[in-house]
Amino acid sequence: MADPNKVDPIHQFALTDIISFGEGGISFTNSALFMVLTVGVISLFLLLSTSSRSIVPSRAQALSEMLYEFVANMVRDSAGKEGMKFFPFVFSLFMFVLVANLFGMIPFFFTVTSHIIVTFALAILVFLTVIIYGIWRNGFKFLKLFVPAGVPVYVLPIVVPIEIVSFLSRPISLSVRLFANILAGHITLKVFAGFIVTLGSLGFLGWLGALLPLTMTVAITALEFLVAALQAYVFAVLTSMYINDAIHPSH
Amino acid sequence: MEAEAAKFIGAGIAAIGMAGAAIGVGNIFGSFLSGALRNPSAAQSQFGNLIFGFAVTEALGIFSFLIALLLLFAV
Numbered sequence: 001m002a003d004p005n006k007v008d009p010i011h012q013f014a015l016t017d018i019i020s021f022g023e024g025g026i027s028f029t030n031s032a033l034f035m036v037l038t039v040g041v042i043s044l045f046l047l048l049s050t051s052s053r054s055i056v057p058s059r060a061q062a063l064s065e066m067l068y069e070f071v072a073n074m075v076r077d078s079a080g081k082e083g084m085k086f087f088p089f090v091f092s093l094f095m096f097v098l099v100a101n102l103f104g105m106i107p108f109f110f111t112v113t114s115h116i117i118v119t120f121a122l123a124i125l126v127f128l129t130v131i132i133y134g135i136w137r138n139g140f141k142f143l144k145l146f147v148p149a150g151v152p153v154y155v156l157p158i159v160v161p162i163e164i165v166s167f168l169s170r171p172i173s174l175s176v177r178l179f180a181n182i183l184a185g186h187i188t189l190k191v192f193a194g195f196i197v198t199l200g201s202l203g204f205l206g207w208l209g210a211l212l213p214l215t216m217t218v219a220i221t222a223l224e225f226l227v228a229a230l231q232a233y234v235f236a237v238l239t240s241m242y243i244n245d246a247i248h249p250s251h
Numbered sequence: 252m253e254a255e256a257a258k259f260i261g262a263g264i265a266a267i268g269m270a271g272a273a274i275g276v277g278n279i280f281g282s283f284l285s286g287a288l289r290n291p292s293a294a295q296s297q298f299g300n301l302i303f304g305f306a307v308t309e310a311l312g313i314f315s316f317l318i319a320l321l322l323l324f325a326v
Contacts, residue, residue, distance in 0.1 A: 010324045074299075177310035180317040187320055234306040237299075 007194030009187040013114055030110045031118070038100045038112065046095075067095070071236060078240035079247060086243050089129065093122060094236040101182060101228030105221070111186060116179045123175035126239045134246035145249040174238055181231050185224045192217045258322045265319040272312025279304045 020027035049060035057065060071091045075083055097113060104111025112118055134142040146163040147156065195213035199206045283301045287294035 173310065176314060176317070177307075180313040181310070184313055184316050184320060187324070230302065230306050234303060234310075237303050238307075 007191055007198070009190035009194070012186065012190060013111075013183070015115075031112055031115065034100070034103060034110045034112050035118075038096060038103060041103075042095045042099050074237060075240045075243075078237065079244040082247050083240065083243050086129075086240075090236050090239050090243070093126070093239055094232055097122070097178065097235050098229060098232035101232060102225070104182065104186065105224060105228060111182055113178055114182045114186060116175060119175040119179040120171070122178075122235075123171040126174065126242060127171040130242045130246040133243075134249060137247065138249055142246070142249045145245055149250060170238075170242060174235065178231050178235055181227055185220070185227055189217060189220055189224065192220060258326060262319040262322040265315050265322065268315030268318075269312040272309060272315070275308040275311070276305060279308055 015029045015031055017027040017029055018033055045060070046064050049058070049064045052058070052061070054061065068091070071094050072084070072087060075087050075090050079086065100112040103109050104114065131142075134145075138144075146160050146167065148159065148163065151159055192213045196210045196217065199210035199213065202209075279301065283294075283297070286297070
């Protein structure tokens with residue numbers, strides 16, 4: 001599939017070793033590099049912008065405070081006062097997914113969240129947090145999650161397995177939603193950009209026609225910025241709702 | 252039928268799944284609009300739910316797009 005005369009939208013997702021630690025296969029890849037970069041940029045920005053702690057905030061401090069309040073309001077609305085215990089967790093998830101997605105939009109940068117293993121790791125983290133905290137705090141009352149209120153007893157043998165399956169599908173849907181959105185967006189961008197080049201090779205009329213895929217590429221880039229922010233928000237909101245299920249297990 | 256041809260046909264069929272997601276997304280925004288026209292003052296407070304509902308519904312369309320991409324490029 002790496003024919004130089006054809007559009008190859010998959011090559012951008014290939015992992016390359018930067019520092020390899022011997023024959024075992026573990027190495028510091030480009031994915032790891034950009035994850036370190038993401039965390040570094042987030043930490044530096046938040047620390048430096050709020051270091052002066054002025055009452056009248058500078059622009060950077062205002063941005064940090066807006067991000068903090070946005071996530072804090074979201075967690076408090078979904079999970080209540082007790083859910084605020086998980087605010088650092090949800091805030092870290094939100095900032096990591098947001099900045100990782102946005103870094104993917106920069107040319108020649110690698111998109112960390114375009115690999116299912118990365119988004120699956122984040123989703124499993126959320127899922128296990130919900131289960132472990134739910135059982136630790138509620139004991140076996142946590143299983144009330146699978147028995148919706150007001151359901152007649154004879155329907156329970158059908159409803160409870162359905163509820164269990166839909167609960168177990170949460171990490172899958174959480175991870176695949178983020179992964180598929182980012183992957184599909186980047187592949188679409190690459191394919192439309194390839195159309196520009198393909199049309200351009202047809203001479204002057206080709207260059208005129210190539211304006212169409214160029215317009216689409218610009219429009220889809222704008223859409224991808226929106227999707228980057230939106231998917232971070234949706235990941236964080238769903239995490240808050242699942243944490244609410246762990247704290248108050250009832251439907 | 253060779254595998255290559257089957258892949259392309261499968262990708263085309265998988266793309267049909269996005270029709271359901273398209274109807275769903277239109278439903279979400281349509282309901283929001285008709286609700287907002289009845290009660291404009293409460294519309295802004297539900298904006299977060301709107302965006303969330305849109306993203307969750309679109310995810311299902313993206314799942315079917317993902318199957319098409321997997322068939323084309325990764326199998």
